[in-house]
Amino acid sequence: xxxxxxxxILIVGGGPVGLALAADLGRRGIECIxxxxxxxxxxxxxxxxxxxxTMEFCRRWGIAExxxxxGTPPDFPLDIVYCTGLEGHMLARVDRPTYGGHKPLxxxxxxxxxxxxxxxDPLMRELAASFSSVQLRYRCRFESFTETPxxxxxxxxxxxxDRRETIKARFLVACCAGRSSVPRALGVRWEGKPVLSYxxxxxxxxxxxxxxxxxxxxxxxxxxxESGGGPSLIELDGRELWRLGINTGQHPVAPExxxxxxxxxxxxxxxxxxxxxxxxxxxxxSIVADTWRRGNAFLAGDAVHQHSPSGGFGMNTGLGxxxxxxxxxxxxxxxxxxxxxxxxxxxxRKPVASRIVREATxxxxxxxxxxxxxxxxxxxxxxxxxxxxxxxxxxxxRTRVFVSDGLVLGYRYEPSPIIVPDGTPAPVETVSQYAxxxxxxxxxxxAWLAEGRSTLDLFGDGFVxxxxxxxxxxxxxxxxxxxxxxxxxxxxxxxxxxIANLYERRLVLVRPDGHVAWRDDAPPKxxxxxxxxxxxxxx
Ligand SMILES: Cc1cc2nc3c(=O)[nH]c(=O)nc-3n(C[C@H](O)[C@H](O)[C@H](O)COP(=O)(O)OP(=O)(O)OC[C@H]3O[C@@H](n4cnc5c(N)ncnc54)[C@H](O)[C@@H]3O)c2cc1C
Numbered sequence: 001x002x003x004x005x006x007x008x009i010l011i012v013g014g015g016p017v018g019l020a021l022a023a024d025l026g027r028r029g030i031e032c033i034x035x036x037x038x039x040x041x042x043x044x045x046x047x048x049x050x051x052x053x054t055m056e057f058c059r060r061w062g063i064a065e066x067x068x069x070x071g072t073p074p075d076f077p078l079d080i081v082y083c084t085g086l087e088g089h090m091l092a093r094v095d096r097p098t099y100g101g102h103k104p105l106x107x108x109x110x111x112x113x114x115x116x117x118x119x120x121d122p123l124m125r126e127l128a129a130s131f132s133s134v135q136l137r138y139r140c141r142f143e144s145f146t147e148t149p150x151x152x153x154x155x156x157x158x159x160x161x162d163r164r165e166t167i168k169a170r171f172l173v174a175c176c177a178g179r180s181s182v183p184r185a186l187g188v189r190w191e192g193k194p195v196l197s198y199x200x201x202x203x204x205x206x207x208x209x210x211x212x213x214x215x216x217x218x219x220x221x222x223x224x225x226e227s228g229g230g231p232s233l234i235e236l237d238g239r240e241l242w243r244l245g246i247n248t249g250q251h252p253v254a255p256e257x258x259x260x261x262x263x264x265x266x267x268x269x270x271x272x273x274x275x276x277x278x279x280x281x282x283x284x285x286s287i288v289a290d291t292w293r294r295g296n297a298f299l300a301g302d303a304v305h306q307h308s309p310s311g312g313f314g315m316n317t318g319l320g321x322x323x324x325x326x327x328x329x330x331x332x333x334x335x336x337x338x339x340x341x342x343x344x345x346x347x348x349r350k351p352v353a354s355r356i357v358r359e360a361t362x363x364x365x366x367x368x369x370x371x372x373x374x375x376x377x378x379x380x381x382x383x384x385x386x387x388x389x390x391x392x393x394x395x396x397x398r399t400r401v402f403v404s405d406g407l408v409l410g411y412r413y414e415p416s417p418i419i420v421p422d423g424t425p426a427p428v429e430t431v432s433q434y435a436x437x438x439x440x441x442x443x444x445x446x447a448w449l450a451e452g453r454s455t456l457d458l459f460g461d462g463f464v465x466x467x468x469x470x471x472x473x474x475x476x477x478x479x480x481x482x483x484x485x486x487x488x489x490x491x492x493x494x495x496x497x498x499i500a501n502l503y504e505r506r507l508v509l510v511r512p513d514g515h516v517a518w519r520d521d522a523p524p525k526x527x528x529x530x531x532x533x534x535x536x537x538x539x
Contacts, residue, residue: 007033007135008333010154010169012142012182014040016047016117017301017318018175019124023061024326026131028461030333033167034134035156037141040125044280045116045203045236045243049312051408053443054319055110056514060460064110066123071115072219074099076238078114079218080402082367082394084225084377084387085267086213086233091224091376092391094399107409107434108446109454114219116236117315144181145172145297152296170296171329175322177302186294188304192287192357196308198252199284202244202260203277209242212272223267224390226374228367231267241277244268248281255279284308286361288354292346300325305353307360311404317356320411321349327512331535336486340417341536348413356407359431368393405434413515414441418536420518422505438503440518444510447499455499459514462488463534466508468500474522475507481527487535509534 009025011018014036022034050058050067058064068074078096083089105111115123128134143155143164152172156165174182210217223230232245246263264274289304301318325345331337367373368390375386406429413419414426419441427435436445447455458464463482467475472493482489494500505519509530517534524530532538 004166004168006168007031008169009033009171009173009329010035010142010152010167011173011175012180013175013177013301013303014038014125014136014138015175015177015301015318016121016124016315017322018173019121019128020057020319021173021175021300021322021326022128022134022136023124023131024323025330026128026134027061028327028330028334029131029133030330031133032135033137033169034128035137035140035142037159038138040121040136040138042118042121044201044278045118045241046201047120047309047312047315048114048116048234048236049316050113050115050120051312051316052105052108052110052112052405053408054316055113056108056456057319057323059110059454059456060514061127063123063127067113067115067120068099070119070123071113072099072235072238076235077217077219079216080220080222081215081218082222082224082391082398083215085223085269086209086215086221087269088223088267088377089383089387090215090391091387092394093218094395094402096219096402104448107405107436109448109456112408114235116241118236118241120315142174142176142180142182145185147295147297150296170333172297173325173329174297174299174303175301175318178306180303182297183289183299183303186291186297186299188289188291188299190287191290192285193361194285194287195250196284196286196361197250198248199282200246200248200255200258200260201280201282202246203279204242204244204264205240205275205277206242206268206272207240209240209268209272212269224367224373224376224394226376228370228373231263233268252281252283255281286357288350288357292350293342298325298345304350305357307357309360311356311360311402311407313356313360313404313407316408317353320352321345323513324349328536331487331512336488336535338532338535338537340538344413344416344418344536348416352411352413355411355429359404359407367397399432403432406430406432409434409443411443412439412441416441418511418517418534419515420530420533422519436502438505438508438516438519440516442516444508444514444516445502447496447502449494449496449499455494456514458492459510460512462490462512463517464510465489465491466503466510467491467493468495468503468506468508470495471506471521477523477527478507478509478530481531484528485531485535485537487531489531 009032300321
């Protein structure tokens with residue numbers, strides 16, 4: 001062991017989830033090493049949607065404005081068009097205004113953005129690299145690990161120098177999209193359907209596309225043919241970059257066997273000049289890992305959940321894993337976190353991921369019935385009627401794909417060993433509607449404190465005890481209990497009736513990740529027991 005390099009946390013994978021975990025640990029001053037087998041260059045576009053919860057994390061990390069600047073320009077319409085082709089028939093249009101010129105939303109300080117991973121991942125990389133406790137090692141492959149009772153010995157292969165190295169880490173987190181040896185070593189089994197369909201993503205450059213058809217500027221064009229599905233064309237930069245998505249069916253096919261020019265001609269346009277930048281085959285799955293942790297080894301992101309890109313949840317759910325795990329690992333490393341903090345990771349995040357995987361899969365059903373679909377490109381009244389029926393069906397069934405505040409902001413950690421329920425009934429879960437609540441387990445709701453300052457800006461470091469309605473005096477036993485246990489906690493008095501009504505109790509304890517851990521009008525009889533519960537020191 002002499003001379004062996006040591007770190008607190010070794011992260012496998014420098015995708016958005018590994019980078020977010022490194023950044024959130026770095027922000028907390030925790031030493032970590034991230035190893036990524038590639039050189040970190042993003043060659044092919046994947047996720048576009050940076051949803052409002054992820055934007056709230058970016059706000060906390062100080063990069064929300066950078067994401068806005070790097071993504072789709074503020075004057076680009078975010079409309080969704082369903083049609084038989086850009087030169088074909090219109091079926092439905094979901095109007096979604098541009099990002100620019102909006103009034104702030106009542107439920108979040110951060111609107112969802114479109115910022116493709118081509119631009120988002122480099123921002124996350126820059127953020128993670130900005131912390132002195134974070135080391136990013138590219139072209140370094142994680143090979144295997146062995147566990148000791150209090151550490152993980154990780155075997156690495158430095159590809160640049162062809163050198164092998166062992167690093168001793170207290171914790172290992174694989175954000176490897178399931179591609180490293182960690183999931184197999186943990187005995188992970190996938191629950192769900194390993195294959196829904198096979199796809200090709202074609203990264204295209206087409207200049208000024210909107211000047212070449214009559215469907216208008218839109219962020220998404222979904223083409224619908226007689227099968228009830230069809231290719232899709234998605235804007236990536238609001239200028240010239242597009243992603244053509246082609247469903248190639250139930251069996252893997254060689255990319256060369258797909259006639260991409262014919263598909264472009266049929267759906268995008270006969271005479272449109274375009275350039276193919278790259279092609280990526282991928283498999284649409286609907287799976288959640290049965291195990292997210294064993295001992296000191298954890299999994300996060302695509303390594304534990306994979307599903308259809310429909311709804312744009314994939315990367316965002318992974319970032320939610322990273323944010324949930326980072327403060328817990330940091331607390332245990334710092335010495336004030338107990339073992340139930342680590343147990344709570346899978347207990348809290350797996351149900352959230354399972355719900356999202358279910359929703360993203362349900363979005364996949366074909367549009368309309370076969371008889372109506374058969375007439376979708378027919379001329380005359382018969383065709384017009386079929387298109388009207390399918391268009392109505394789209395607006396009824398598919399709008400929720402793009403309005404998912406209930407999922408994005410309304411997810412809650414329940415049950416959880418580190419959340420203290422207050423006995424209030426659980427709110428009804430819906431996909432589209434988010435009803436703000438400070439019920440324990442929920443994301444502490446947003447309200448403006450002053451111009452440009454949200455309640456969410458109060459959270460992110462240690463615990464925060466919000467004291468409303470002159471409750472600062474009665475809250476002090478909790479502050480003292482936290483001090484006795486070494487748990488970082490700040491009490492903040494807020495004198496604002498509207499916010500007090502929103503939070504519903506005079507004392508509300510919010511965790512470092514912004515979720516409510518406990519609330520009441522007075523401190524509990526045993527404040528030490530409360531502090532021990534929320535820091536994971538008791539079950
Ligand atoms: C075609 C496509 C389209 C998508 N579209 C969307 C979308 O619209 N919206 C959305 O939210 N999501 C989308 N996704 C999903 C999204 O890209 C992923 O959810 C997200 O990238 C997951 O991040 P991750 O960090 O978990 O994994 P990844 O981004 O896959 O990163 C994993 C990293 O681990 C590295 N790695 C693996 N093994 C090792 C090893 N042994 N040693 C070192 N490094 C290793 C890999 O090189 C890789 O860089 C899409 C995915 C695909 C494939």
